[in-house]
Amino acid sequence: MGKGRVTVIDIAKAAGVSKSTVSLVLQASPLVNESTRTKVNAVMRELGYVYNRGAANLRQANARSKIIGIVVNDLTNSFFAELAVGVDTVVQSAGFVQFLSNTSESIDRQREVIASMREHGVSGLIISPARGTEATDLKPLVVAGIPVVLVVRNIPGAKVSSLVSDNHAGTFAAVEHLAALGHSRIAFVGGFPDTAVFDERLSGYRDAMSKTGTGFQDELVVSSAPSRAGGVGALARAMAMPEPPTAAVCFNDAVAFGVCDGLRARRIEPGKDFAVVGFDDVIEAKTTVPALTTISVDPQGIGQRAAQMLLKQINAGKPEAESVVSSVRLIVRESCGAAMNKLGRKMA
Amino acid sequence: MGKGRVTVIDIAKAAGVSKSTVSLVLQASPLVNESTRTKVNAVMRELGYVYNRGAANLRQANARSKIIGIVVNDLTNSFFAELAVGVDTVVQSAGFVQFLSNTSESIDRQREVIASMREHGVSGLIISPARGTEATDLKPLVVAGIPVVLVVRNIPGAKVSSLVSDNHAGTFAAVEHLAALGHSRIAFVGGFPDTAVFDERLSGYRDAMSKTGTGFQDELVVSSAPSRAGGVGALARAMAMPEPPTAAVCFNDAVAFGVCDGLRARRIEPGKDFAVVGFDDVIEAKTTVPALTTISVDPQGIGQRAAQMLLKQINAGKPEAESVVSSVRLIVRESCGAAMNKLGRKMA
DNA sequence: TGACAAAGTTGGAACGTTCCAATTATTAAC
DNA sequence: GTTAATAATTGGAACGTTCCAACTTTGTCA
Incomplete structure (x- = not known):
């Protein structure tokens, strides 16, 4: 067992259908017959199939992966930890998974982290920028059409959404x-x-x-x-x-x-x-x-709102930048x- | 401009070489001529090329992606935030990027999160398990040969490495x-x-x-x-x-x-x-x-040691489980x- | 009975990369 | 000037998935 990984073709063979049908099952398509669906699902469980999102993403050039990146400048500050938790709740319930990284206020680290996230095809980014981040640092993201929401710290001149408190x-x-x-x-x-x-x-x-x-x-x-x-x-x-x-x-x-x-x-x-x-x-x-x-x-509320803003942009297709200042009370x-x-x- | 994304083939055409050569440049191979390398690099910068790690991963069936997953049960507890920071430092310097998710002590959430991470092809996982996690929950990971290091909470019977304090x-x-x-x-x-x-x-x-x-x-x-x-x-x-x-x-x-x-x-x-x-x-x-x-x-030290244990396992190929209890002082x-x-x- | 539609299913091409074996250009050795 | 070795480059196949157009089967209606 377990030489190479289990692919959609292995499932197809074992279930006596074509790979296309298996693919349809994976996408919960209504086209496939109920009995076929249950059989395929059973085989998948049996063989321990894991979906290869990388391959899928390769094919669907349009739709990006289901990853949301979140970049914070100081995770040890519990403000950011809570913000991340807020983001997580809405992002997860929308079927996305969160990808959190910490920059520790280092611009270099931030650049690396954002590059990595792009390589992995994030659908969008929530960023609390490191001290000294400039609009040009975000330029590549906006030309690539990747939705970005800045939180906590705004960056003048960057054409991206932002959510800061008053x-x-x-x-x-x-x-x-x-x-x-x-x-x-x-x-x-x-x-x-x-x-x-x-x-x-x-x-x-x-x-x-x-x-x-x-x-x-x-x-x-x-x-x-x-x-x-x-x-x-x-x-x-x-x-x-x-x-x-x-x-x-x-x-x-x-x-x-x-x-x-x-x-x-x-x-x-x-x-x-x-x-x-x-x-x-x-x-x-x-x-x-x-x-x-x-x-x-x-902080949790800010995280949630930021996540909502980001999801809206992702779904809208065209990233329309909006700036909201969140009100605050004593x-x-x-x-x-x-x-x-x-x-x-x-x-x- | 920029309808589809820029691929290695676009770079090859623009630089007047073959895609294979571009690929070699990407991997910093010593086989390629210095002048060719600089030219290709220049073109890549000019066209705003982003490496598609998904596609690369697809081809190199053996080597997994450069992602380390870290799953914590309560991010709002600053202990875990610091632990994550510790992991981050060593993981980043090894060229990996960290993928943090929070389970909020929910077993279901934990299962989702781990599944997502597998789909994205993580190279290894550092887990502080949610309350009530059992050895069987970790089973799929060990049969798939994915290195796992448990921190903070050990799980009896799980055949994975662990690092807990005394x-x-x-x-x-x-x-x-x-x-x-x-x-x-x-x-x-x-x-x-x-x-x-x-x-x-x-x-x-x-x-x-x-x-x-x-x-x-x-x-x-x-x-x-x-x-x-x-x-x-x-x-x-x-x-x-x-x-x-x-x-x-x-x-x-x-x-x-x-x-x-x-x-x-x-x-x-x-x-x-x-x-x-x-x-x-x-x-x-x-x-x-x-x-x-x-x-x-x-906590930072624990994070660092856990990361080192995980990297060791990843590099060793064969995940040899070890249990270490970290000493503690008043x-x-x-x-x-x-x-x-x-x-x-x-x-x- | 034949024509047509609907419901399921399917093979092949494509995505962007890496690997392999093969090719060409360059240099060294006799 | 031929051969051998080395350096650099290359086209094609493969990875695991999705999409598309085509196909088969079954059912319905005149």
Whole structure:
């Protein structure tokens, strides 16, 4: 047994029909007689047949394989893991299989990964681009007519669909909320300054600071790596200021957790002596102590919507690029001190 | 332009050579003249040629595609995300590309995903099986001669390689450490009772409890979902006992974080009034406050070793199954109170 | 009975690549 | 100047599938 692989012809011989008929069975064609179908299926099970999608794809030059590629820039960030899960759910139920790769923010790695995916004939790509990705990097994909949906980070000039969250509105709402609670020295903490997401979130912060009358001050923005460790470091610099802030709007939840860690290490209780607001609403945000006030972007939901956008393009044939910004909302929990205020204890 | 895709024949025509020569160039064969090679390469770039691996695979019946599949049971758990990153690093540098899918603990989904991967001709599979996976589920893979490495959870009777961490030794060490710090009411918290991993960790706990003379008591093991939320719930039940524990060995870090959350919600300070030990050593463990004492299993390292085992099998041709249990070590940080003890403050 | 349609089935060509054996061009050796 | 060896190139067959047009069988209707 098992010298070469079992092919459609082996099945045909064993079932006493032609390979064409077997092929029709594989495609669940209504043309084939019910009794033939069951017999062929039985033989396939018996011989342990595995469909060779490569060969099939070769023949149907038009229809691409049933693979959706998803490329993320940092899988260890649970935001992306959840996004991937969201994509997976809709993609699987549409009969596709997901092909996830991680670039770790490396442009070279990203190029390799995308090339590999093209070689394997992906039907479409969902990409959260690595830092520094440019429109020209995506050019080959659009000329090849491969549908692409960018998520999280948009790339100006790339003629592909994108789905980003409303970063400006998010930080704007965060600042407004903190100002309403009585804070005026509100820092913007964390994130790498050379990314579009950073710019958008910072501008929301800046606009709100100006509007609420407290004014925007450059020294109150302290950047760092967008990670927990980065948050710890950034907080240290913020607290070293002559007049330290009493509240922080953080680049993302990871940074916010780091800020809380740093505060506690200084015997300052987040949510009581200092207000912290995150961005993303990862799962841990609601179970941690104190529960994190944050901007909800629903990573799974984003993944699902991105997948839907992509499938729509794939089915439409002609990839019509659309840009959607997904709205966002402030989830008030404990880390901003709002709960305390209700009890009459004024903070800051 | 660009009706059909660019093939090796188009390149051959444009470069004035035969398709065979182009094929040799693609495989970097030393047979082809240097000047021919550069010319062909130039034409390929110019026409935007993409290699069709499907077609290639079809011809080389022996050599499988350069895909490694990785199947995890819960991508939202950062342990698995990190494991995947570890696999990715070694797999990519060997010229393979990774194909990750998430089963969300569903056996059906797992079957679909594995079938899809076979259809796409994966060279090998790294699987962290869903709960309830049986040896027969893996049977088709081994008869087809596809190398498989099981990680995290082993499956008795499956004739495939496995790489699991030394769960028994881990919890044993944790209990010994806590006993040395003076604890005697030590609970085992979290995890689903019907998994092999749970049994192993529990038996390490049980053996150590017996050995240290405090004895094993059934009521001190309180199970739950292996998540942060599960930890919160389990702690609540533990503290409701007539004689509540003073320390907890947790099923994994996620549960341990939940336990810390629950303690703080009760105004009990983890690492001071109550000792907590986790299992896994995820990245957050060292930056959180208090830093988590835990059993280090180095998820990225496991991923890398698993990938190496798999590549070895793929290159060897004949898949020789090997079982390795990866050793594990106790990382003492703050949440167990050991640091406090050094300062003379006795806990519990 | 013959004509026609409907339901099933079928062989061969095609997809884009690699492998093989065969061919041609070039160089080396006598 | 012929032969042998080497270097470089080549056409055709094969991989496992799907599509197409053609075919057979069975049933229906005038």
